[in-house]
Amino acid sequence: MSGAHVLDTASARRVELDAPKPEQIAVQDIAAALSKVCRFGAQASTFYSVAQHAVLVHDLVVEAGHPELAAMALHHDSAEAFVCDLPSPLKALLVARGNHAYRDVADSLDRAIADALGHEPYDGRTPEGAEVKLADQRALLIEALGLLSDRGEGIRTHLGPERVAEIEQLTLPLPKPLAPTDAEELFLRRHAEALDRSSPAPRSRPAGRVAQLETIHDESM
Numbered sequence: 001m002s003g004a005h006v007l008d009t010a011s012a013r014r015v016e017l018d019a020p021k022p023e024q025i026a027v028q029d030i031a032a033a034l035s036k037v038c039r040f041g042a043q044a045s046t047f048y049s050v051a052q053h054a055v056l057v058h059d060l061v062v063e064a065g066h067p068e069l070a071a072m073a074l075h076h077d078s079a080e081a082f083v084c085d086l087p088s089p090l091k092a093l094l095v096a097r098g099n100h101a102y103r104d105v106a107d108s109l110d111r112a113i114a115d116a117l118g119h120e121p122y123d124g125r126t127p128e129g130a131e132v133k134l135a136d137q138r139a140l141l142i143e144a145l146g147l148l149s150d151r152g153e154g155i156r157t158h159l160g161p162e163r164v165a166e167i168e169q170l171t172l173p174l175p176k177p178l179a180p181t182d183a184e185e186l187f188l189r190r191h192a193e194a195l196d197r198s199s200p201a202p203r204s205r206p207a208g209r210v211a212q213l214e215t216i217h218d219e220s221m
Contacts, residue, residue: 005017005018007082009026009029009033009082010028010029010032010033011026011028011029013025013026013029015082015109017082017083017105017108017109018105018108019108020082020108020109020111020112021112022112022113022115022116023116024112024116025112025113025116025117026116027117027188027191028188029081030075030078030081030113030187031051031081031184031187031188031191032081032184033080033081033082034049034050034051034054034077034078034080034081034183034184034187035049035050035051035052035180035181035183035184035187036049036180037049037050037051037080037081037084037085038050038085039053039085039143039147040087040143040144040147040148041085041086041087041090043087043148044143044147044148045146045147045148045149046147046177047177047179047180048143048147048177049177049178049180049183050077050080050085051180051183051184051186051187052175052177052178052183052186052187053077053139053143054073054074054075054076054077054078054187054190055074055175055183055186055187055190056139056142056143056175057073057074057076057132057135057136057139058070058073058074058190058194059190060073060135060138060139061073061131061132061135064131064134064135066131067197068197069128069131069132070190070193070194070197071117071118071119071191071194071195072114072119072120072121072122072128072129072132073132073135073136074187074190074191074194075113075114075117075119075122075191076122076132076136078109078110078113079105079106079107079109079110079113080106082109083102083105083106083109086102091103110122117191117195118195119194134166134167137159137163137167138167138168140152140155141155141156141164141167141168142173142174143174145174146173146174147174
């Protein structure tokens with residue numbers, strides 16, 4: 001395994017960025033990394049992690065009546081655990097200049113993550129992916145309203161009035177921003193819920209620390 005394109009993770013795994021494999025992926029690495037990455041290129045008014053964004057997208061998809069897409073929604077940005085979160089304007093600029101390296105690596109990671117964790121990879125061009133994309137954009141507007149200096153006006157202009165009207169058919173208030181360790185725990189809780197969502201056995205309310213985080217998240221929504 002060449003070291004030039006290999007990322008060492010917190011769990012001591014090694015992820016080959018040019019050819020990632022499912023056995024190199026651990027959800028604990030994803031949760032830990034995403035909980036430390038700030039949304040909006042760190043230009044938000046307060047720290048708000050990609051992990052918490054993923055939880056919000058998960059919750060919006062479930063709220064919209066698509067619990068079968070919960071895992072895809074939660075992990076729609078999980079590649080960013082290994083390649084970080086580039087602001088959307090920068091991603092668009094790279095593509096406009098013919099540079100698809102970031103997108104190609106992220107797509108390969110998405111497939112490896114999906115294989116490792118047992119869900120369909122996110123693809124906004126599929127009907128299932130379109131539902132996740134809609135929830136992602138709803139989360140974007142919710143977060144921008146509470147975290148950006150222009151309260152999301154630039155994003156609304158970019159999306160256009162028709163898309164904004166469609167997005168705002170289902171909205172939730174911005175959850176209280178969580179510290180990285182709290183966001184990590186909540187992300188892992190949602191991951192566990194998504195895995196056994198199809199199980200007929202009822203699940204009890206989580207106990208202890210995670211129960212407190214659930215309360216904070218639920219009361220702020």
